[in-house]
Amino acid sequence: MEKRRNVLLKLFVSALYLSAFTFGGGYVIVTLMKKKFVDEYHWIAEDEMLDLIAIAQSSPGAVAVNGAIVTGYKLAGIAGAVTAVTATILPPFLVISLISVFYQVFQDSFLISRMLEGMQAGVGAVIAAVVFEMAEGVVRGKDPLSAAVMILAFAAACLFGVNVIYIVLVCGGIGLLRTGMRKGREKR
Numbered sequence: 001m002e003k004r005r006n007v008l009l010k011l012f013v014s015a016l017y018l019s020a021f022t023f024g025g026g027y028v029i030v031t032l033m034k035k036k037f038v039d040e041y042h043w044i045a046e047d048e049m050l051d052l053i054a055i056a057q058s059s060p061g062a063v064a065v066n067g068a069i070v071t072g073y074k075l076a077g078i079a080g081a082v083t084a085v086t087a088t089i090l091p092p093f094l095v096i097s098l099i100s101v102f103y104q105v106f107q108d109s110f111l112i113s114r115m116l117e118g119m120q121a122g123v124g125a126v127i128a129a130v131v132f133e134m135a136e137g138v139v140r141g142k143d144p145l146s147a148a149v150m151i152l153a154f155a156a157a158c159l160f161g162v163n164v165i166y167i168v169l170v171c172g173g174i175g176l177l178r179t180g181m182r183k184g185r186e187k188r
Helices: 002-020 026-040 046-058 063-101 103-107 110-140 144-158 164-187
Strands: none
Touching: 002 026, 002 063, 026 046, 026 063, 026 110, 046 063, 046 110, 046 164, 063 103, 110 144, 144 164
């Protein structure tokens, strides 16, 4: 019981910290979650984290919240999911509430608008790093079909402007088909 309480506390503090000091949305926090939960705490394997991220991205809603749900659930069940989500939504909720009270001041502030412009460049770099790390994980898996699906999905989205919903549905279908085929071979 004491160990579980310690995990929940550590999960809450980590998710709160990540959420409070992350600018740029869910894709940025995903990288930081990986560094914290995979690299630092060793609570989750890297391959498993990629799977959790895929689930979070495929589910409706904010990626940061979905990532907190799946990661928290993996670590401590329902209590972990509730703990991680609470910690993840608390900082943005407080910041948005504060900004809404002082909206006029923020809207007309030259300093704040320049600060936000500078942060956009940093956020773009962090999102690119997330994409690179995830792509590297797929390539490192040495599964040619997964690499081909990744390249085709990228081309469909970036070159041909295919709606992301269709890409996610097709990729999910490919995953289901591959799983069914693999289980069929194992039964023989």
